[in-house]
Amino acid sequence: MAEAPKAPSKQPPAGGRAASKKELPEHFKSYKHVWVFVEQERGQAHPVSWELLGEGRKLADKLKVDLAAVVLGPEGEATQHVIGEAFNYGADLAYLVADPLLEDYRNEPYTKALTDLVNTYQPEILLLGATTLGRDLAGSVATTLLTGLTADSTELDVDEDGSLAATRPTFGGSLLCTIYTLNYRPQMATVRPRVMAMPERVERPVGKVITHPLGLVEDDIVTKVLDFLPARDSSKSNLAYADVVVAGGLGLGSPENFQLIRQLATTLGAEYGCSRPLVQKGWVPSDRQIGQTGKTIRPKLYIAAGISGAIQHRVGVEGSDLIVAINTDKNAPIFDFAHVGLVTDAISLLPALTEAFRKRLSPHNRDKLASRRAR
Amino acid sequence: MHIVVCIKQVPDSAQIRVHPVTNTIMRQGVPTIINPYDLFAVEEALRLRDVHGGEVTVLTMGPASAEDSLRRVLTFGADRAVLLTDRFFAGSDTLATTFALATAIRKIGETFGAPDIVFTGKQTIDGDTAQVGPGIAKRLDFRQLTYVSKLVSADPDAKEIVVERRSEAGVQVLKSKLPVLVTMLEGTNEMRRGTLEEAIAATRAEIVTWSAADAGVEDMQKCGLRGSPTIVKKVFAPSARSEKAAFVEAEDQTPAEALVEAIFERQPALQEDLAALAGGY
Structure with missing residues (x-):
């Protein structure tokens, strides 16, 4: 519970933290x-x-x-x-x-x-x-x-x-x-x-x-259930349980640029998400928020573009197998918990990254991959 | 209809900074805001009053400075504001918070008329627990309707309310009896601006200010730290991973190609997973 946990520096009122010792009745x-x-x-x-x-x-x-x-x-x-x-x-x-x-x-x-x-x-x-x-x-x-x-x-x-x-x-x-x-x-x-x-x-x-x-x-029982409307499959995102997730943050600069995230997600067959500020600004609906107050994810691959990596975001993504961070600030906290980092502007990198993945995953290259495995 | 709305004044979390050495919150100069989720509760309460008549009382527990947030809700058109403030409330966890708020709501009922509905936001942005609403309902012996996405109807004469409540798998349409506690989901309505008259009235309005004793608290042991079964033993910043991210340097490739290369180098199995996911060829 501890709803707004008390600052440790604050002095408790007279009587003190009476229960801070274990005296189980x-x-x-x-x-x-x-x-x-x-x-x-x-x-x-x-x-x-x-x-x-x-x-x-x-x-x-x-x-x-x-x-x-x-x-x-x-x-x-x-x-x-x-x-x-x-x-x-x-x-x-x-x-x-x-x-x-x-x-x-x-x-x-x-x-x-x-x-x-x-x-x-x-x-x-x-x-x-x-x-x-x-x-x-x-x-x-x-x-x-x-x-x-x-x-x-x-x-x-x-x-x-x-x-x-x-x-x-x-x-x-x-x-x-x-x-x-x-x-x-x-x-x-x-x-x-x-x-x-x-x-x-x-x-x-x-x-x-x-x-x-x-x-x-x-x-x-006072409360009665009059009806149940199941969520339409199309409106339900599978963000929490997705294998690959691509997300964007404030580094994208404008709501229009968020489409770069969606394009990369589509290319990868991934779910897309965002950090909290984008929801607060109204750029992205709240069911796409990743972090403590949004969804917690554990994908095999998580790509975070333009996200600085506040703790509230970190705790929502730490279980990912591979965290890839793209950020202009090489001191951004996200690089403290990402596995792979690239210091660059997400806005210009994202279209190139989508293209690079598309090439790499194209049928031609996949056949090459398959034949390599066959050998 | 008498409607009570509980709000909380919270630090604007986007502005919180942690002291690099002591790992404590630097509160100085952090602006405070009304918990954003509570605004949906306020608007829903005002709409109900506009339709059915009656009064909206807004309640908060906090330091004297929380008066600012109450006054702001008065500018939207709330009829009355109650500030519950006392050093005995300091350090309250959710259980102690619900004790204080439920006691004050009972007192509001005795003083200004019994409430038909108590509204809260779905959660606060500083505590994020979503537990205070249900706790208040339990203590007042009200039914509770949480995560309400739509207030379908409320009938003060028949004492009935119908809402849509979001569940994990869909939406429940629930009918319950007044008095009831409702926690509102975000995005369910749009906050009004309030009229100039309301703004002027709000600056002059008297805020009802109660200490614990004023609100009718008899047992101070149930308040604040002493009334809180939970104990915060330590507050800390998470440790960095032992190794920082491996930074990708592009040499004879573009940065994008180098990044893709680095990803597959690290997790070769991903290539197959991605090919399957991207599928469709």
Whole structure:
């Protein structure tokens, strides 16, 4: 949570940071194990859930405790399939609340189901994806439980005394901070899609599934779903999960020049994106923003043109296999984390780069490549 | 209809600089702005009031200087501004923030009439958590509608509201009951400019200023650092990678060709991936 984390230099008010020492109250000492909330919508599990199971596995192994998947949904095959997948991605056991009222996501029944599970089975760590669903749910659950929540964590670890250390960017992404919830349980954190690597999927048998009742009837729930309009495929960008991404920043100089980014992306069969200032200026729609407040990406190739590389951008691209930066300023921070750099003006380079790639990837050259491989 | 809008005055993040030696934020001279996401909430509240009548109360928690942002919202036509300011609130995390704001909203209800809708932006640009809205709703026992892309209808008599809410896979059309908390998505409306009369009135308007005690806080242990379950243990700048980027130098090639060469040299497998992606030949 730490919403606008306090500047460390500021003096706390009288009484001080009373809770900065670990003095876990007796009734929290029975809280054990790591839980991952597995998010599904209309029978489709969100991949962030598997990424979190991968990360949760590491935390559970360090703490020598179990890793549990929490699945909420309607009864039936789709939900059973999600449970099976949770075991394939490393869960030791699963908690299930299956009820027709959980067909669509609604805050009220989901908050009740997850809060009841926590109070009954008492996990020490609870992780959720920082999606529209996960953020809606996490805030309600943490407030109900009066516990700490670190939103949009970019790194999770447990320290020597077994406390969760959640690191996230702060001050608009100019610094990182590490946040603890020492004296409350569970320690909650959300993580954005693609921030953690996808773990290997290994076919495993379904293990122990503990079911719990929802204990609500439809009349108890105020909010009703009147309709669901699925996103049109054409309008949905696949930026977060793309293999190749090309992005532009302020160095492009004008909104017109952003087409140079789109042209290179088209040539490469890539998705395109941008840094935050271009969205704030209205040059590019917000669903194309890359960085802490936009999408996190982990492509095989990321080309950043005219982007200086503020921390808020860096944390969104660091998982890329190969980062290529083009910038006029050889001291730009992006060259601190890019693998390959070219100091030049992106505006003049981009058309030439598109052409160079086109040539290199032309059928003629591809045939040459294929014959070389055949030999 | 009584509508409360929560706003936050934030540093203009584009202007934040980090001290190169101490790694602390250099706050001096950084201009502050109204959290941009909150403006969509303000506009939506004003539109509802214009249609249904009633009042818009704008609320913020912050230092005395946050009055500037409140006054600005008054120039857009809000009817009343409440500033919640007290050193007991310093260092609040999201849980402590929602305690303070929910307490103040209850007090606003007692003083100026119970709110039908509480609006917030979807998140702030300094904290980026998107957790304060849901926390306020929970504490007030209001239903919550987050990531609202469109307010379809609101009926103060039937106490009903219909919205479109963005989800990961599409858009949910939801019907709920007032009172409700709504967090607005960006780009959902265009902020009005406000009239000259409103601007003049705003400069003279009295800002309702409450301390924690004024707002009805009884237990100061629930405020600020002491009311925050989370603890920021360290703040730091990320370390640079051990090696900097390998800079490409063009010799007998153009810079573009040299760059393509360097990319494939580093990751030979990419050539095949790209050929497949570019496909279509």
